[in-house]
Amino acid sequence: MIRPRRGGAGVLAREISPDVYCLGPWGRVQTDVYFVCSGSSWVLIDAGWAKDGPRIERAAESLFGAGARPAAILLTHCHPDHAGAALQLARAWDCAVWMHPAELPFATGDFAGMRAYAGPLDRTVVLPLMRAMGSRRREAMLARSSLGEVARTFEPGAEVPGLPGWECIPTPGHTPGHVSYFRPRDRVLISGDALMTLKVNTVSGLLLQQPGLSGPPWYTTWSQRAARASIGTLARLEPTVLAGGHGTPMTDPGTAARLRAFAGLAGPV
Numbered sequence: 001m002i003r004p005r006r007g008g009a010g011v012l013a014r015e016i017s018p019d020v021y022c023l024g025p026w027g028r029v030q031t032d033v034y035f036v037c038s039g040s041s042w043v044l045i046d047a048g049w050a051k052d053g054p055r056i057e058r059a060a061e062s063l064f065g066a067g068a069r070p071a072a073i074l075l076t077h078c079h080p081d082h083a084g085a086a087l088q089l090a091r092a093w094d095c096a097v098w099m100h101p102a103e104l105p106f107a108t109g110d111f112a113g114m115r116a117y118a119g120p121l122d123r124t125v126v127l128p129l130m131r132a133m134g135s136r137r138r139e140a141m142l143a144r145s146s147l148g149e150v151a152r153t154f155e156p157g158a159e160v161p162g163l164p165g166w167e168c169i170p171t172p173g174h175t176p177g178h179v180s181y182f183r184p185r186d187r188v189l190i191s192g193d194a195l196m197t198l199k200v201n202t203v204s205g206l207l208l209q210q211p212g213l214s215g216p217p218w219y220t221t222w223s224q225r226a227a228r229a230s231i232g233t234l235a236r237l238e239p240t241v242l243a244g245g246h247g248t249p250m251t252d253p254g255t256a257a258r259l260r261a262f263a264g265l266a267g268p269v
């Protein structure tokens with residue numbers, strides 16, 4: 001049984017539910033990552049931007065002690081604000097980075113796969129820029145950000161690597177292989193960008209960092225339709241704790257009802 005330090009001076013992540021620690025939110029887009037313990041091990045869920053590696057390592061050390069290593073790094077999806085420091089941390093901790101199979105093109109810098117799964121911003125700005133770079137420069141850039149040898153995939157129906165007692169819920173839309181992590185015992189939900197607690201879809205919300213339920217940002221979302229269906233899937237889980245990829249996690253007793261209303265579902269059954 002692993003015994004992290006619960007709060008007190010120098011502990012950088014906050015316990016939002018038994019064995020679930022939130023580091024964040026920080027920065028302009030209010031990034032969060034999560035440390036989750038289960039049995040004798042712990043995992044990191046999402047890995048922030050590339051520059052966030054040292055911050056995450058310090059927080060892990062403050063919880064689990066110097067030299068502690070996770071069983072796995074799990075990703076909700078493979079965007080640069082969630083997988084940015086994954087390679088650096090996986091090498092430091094000598095562990096693998098796990099994701100849904102459909103995220104692999106993003107993780108390995110497969111340009112053709114990225115084109116197939118592009119969101120509006122990718123289609124109008126990112127991909128044309130990458131095409132204009134020419135294939136040699138583009139391949140070199142993609143190789144630098146690739147997770148390469150540390151990337152692993154797992155099927156959502158299978159056991160979550162390093163995290164017994166949790167389920168992987170497919171929540172496609174923002175990306176095709178986006179997943180959320182759910183602990184049925186007490187209905188704690190870690191939802192990545194499928195559902196977040198920061199208003200990212202209004203200009204004022206983003207500029208003023210307004211709290212509130214939101215689906216993924218439309219400009220980086222592959223399929224709005226699938227994203228809406230995924231919000232319904234998550235609302236039906238009736239989570240008691242909603243811990244998204246951006247914003248302050250919701251832990252108050254009204255969370256499930258607020259989410260049902262947000263998803264357009266009828267009141268609690």
Ligand SMILES: [Zn+2]
Pocket residue numbers: 079081082193245246
């Ligand atoms: Zn994000």
